[in-house]
Amino acid sequence: AQKVTQAQTEISVVEKEDVTLDCVYETRDTTYYLFWYKQPPSGELVFLIRRNSFDEQNEISGRYSWNFQKSTSSFNFTITASQVVDSAVYFCALSEAPPNTGNQFYFGTGTSLTVIP
Amino acid sequence: ETGVTQTPRHLVMGMTNKKSLKCEQHLGHNAMYWYKQSAKKPLELMFVYSLEERVENNSVPSRFSPECPNSSHLFLHLHTLQPEDSALYLCASSQGASNSGANVLTFGAGSRLTVL
Numbered sequence: 001a002q003k004v005t006q007a008q009t010e011i012s013v014v015e016k017e018d019v020t021l022d023c024v025y026e027t028r029d030t031t032y033y034l035f036w037y038k039q040p041p042s043g044e045l046v047f048l049i050r051r052n053s054f055d056e057q058n059e060i061s062g063r064y065s066w067n068f069q070k071s072t073s074s075f076n077f078t079i080t081a082s083q084v085v086d087s088a089v090y091f092c093a094l095s096e097a098p099p100n101t102g103n104q105f106y107f108g109t110g111t112s113l114t115v116i117p
Numbered sequence: 118e119t120g121v122t123q124t125p126r127h128l129v130m131g132m133t134n135k136k137s138l139k140c141e142q143h144l145g146h147n148a149m150y151w152y153k154q155s156a157k158k159p160l161e162l163m164f165v166y167s168l169e170e171r172v173e174n175n176s177v178p179s180r181f182s183p184e185c186p187n188s189s190h191l192f193l194h195l196h197t198l199q200p201e202d203s204a205l206y207l208c209a210s211s212q213g214a215s216n217s218g219a220n221v222l223t224f225g226a227g228s229r230l231t232v233l
Contacts, residue, residue, distance in 0.1 A: 004159070035221070043205065043226040044121070050221055091160070095220065105222070107160040 003027065004094050006108035013082050014116050021077045021111045023092030029053075034068065034075045035093040039110070045091065051075065082115045089113070120144040123208050123225035130198065131233050138193040138228045140208030147212065149191040150222065151183060154205040166191060198232045205229050 005024045013019045025034065032053045037045040049059065051068050059066045063080045079086055089110045096104045121142045130136050142149065151163040165173035166185040180202075182194040191208055205227040211220040 009157075037222075037224075043126075043207075043229075045207065045209075045222070045224040047221050047223065105162060105220075109157060109159050 003106035004092050004108035006090075006092055006111050008111045009109070010112045010114070012114045012116060015084060016081050018078060018080050019082050019113065021079075021090050021092075021113065023075045023077065023108060025073050025075065025092070025094045025106075027073075027094060027096055029096045033095040035095065036066065036075075036077050037091045037093065039089040039091065041088070048077075079113075082113075084115050084117050087113055087115045121208055121210055121223050121225035123206075123228050125228060126226065127229045127231075129231045129233065130195065132198060132200070134198075135194070135196045137195065138206055138208075138230075140191040140193075140225055142189055142191075142208075142210040142223070142225075144210060144223060145212070146210035146223070147188050148210060148220070149185060149188075150209040150211070151191065151193055152207040152209060152224075154207055154227070160207070164193075195230070198230075200232050203230055203232045 003026050006022065008022055011019060030053065034051045036048040038048055039045045049066055056068050056070055058068065065078045067076045075092060077090065089112045091110045092108045094106045121140065124139045128136060148167045150165050153161045153163055162173065163177045163181065164171060164183040169185050169188055180197050184192040184194060193206060207227045208225040209222040211222050
C-alpha cells in the first residue's frame with residue numbers, strides 16, 4: 001500500500017490565486033515525521049518543512065502554510081498569492097524510524113504546480 | 118550552488134556500456150543516499166550509506182553497484198542497463214544516523230540517465 005498519497009497530479013492556477021496541495025499518509029508508528037520538498041525545473045529537491053507527529057500546530061512561513069491533522073492523516077500545503085516562481089513539482093514525504101531497521105523515507109508521486117502569469 | 122553536487126547531469130548510454138554516476142557532498146553529513154525518480158512514480162530509495170557502510174539496499178538489481186569511499190563521496194556504477202532504467206538518479210545526504218526519522222535530506226540536482 002502506498003504510504004503517501006498525493007492525489008493531485010497536476011494543478012494550474014493564475015498568479016495571485018491561493019492553492020492547496022493535498023497529502024494523505026499512512027503509518028502505524030506513533031513517532032514519525034512529515035516533510036514537503038519542492039523540485040523546480042533545475043532538478044534538485046529543496047527542503048521546505050519538517051513536522052513531527054507530536055506537533056500538530058499549523059505553521060506559516062511567508063506565503064506558505066501547512067495544515068497537519070492527525071485525525072485525517074493529512075499534511076496539506078497552501079501557497080497564498082501564488083507566483084510564477086512557485087511553479088514546480090511538490091513532494092510530500094513520510095519518515096518512519098522503527099527500531100533496528102533504519103530510517104524509512106516514503107515519498108508521494110508529487111504534484112506538478114503551474115502558476116500562469 | 119547546492120551542497121550536493123552530482124555529475125554528470127546528463128548521460129546517454131547503450132545497454133552494454135559501463136558508466137558511473139558521481140555524487141559529492143560539501144555539508145559534512147555522514148549519511149548518503151541514492152534515489153531513482155521515474156515519471157509518475159514515487160521516489161524509490163536504492164541505497165543508503167551511513168558512516169561509509171551500506172545500511173540499506175532495496176532489492177536493487179545487481180547491474181547497479183554503489184560505492185562509498187568516504188563520507189563525502191558516493192558513486193553509482195552502471196553496467197548492462199535496460200531501457201527501463203532510464204530515469205533521474207538523485208543523490209542525497211543527511212546529518213545524523215540513518216535510523217533517525219528526523220533526518221532532513223539535502224538533494225543534488227540529479228543525473229538524467231537515458232539507456233538506449
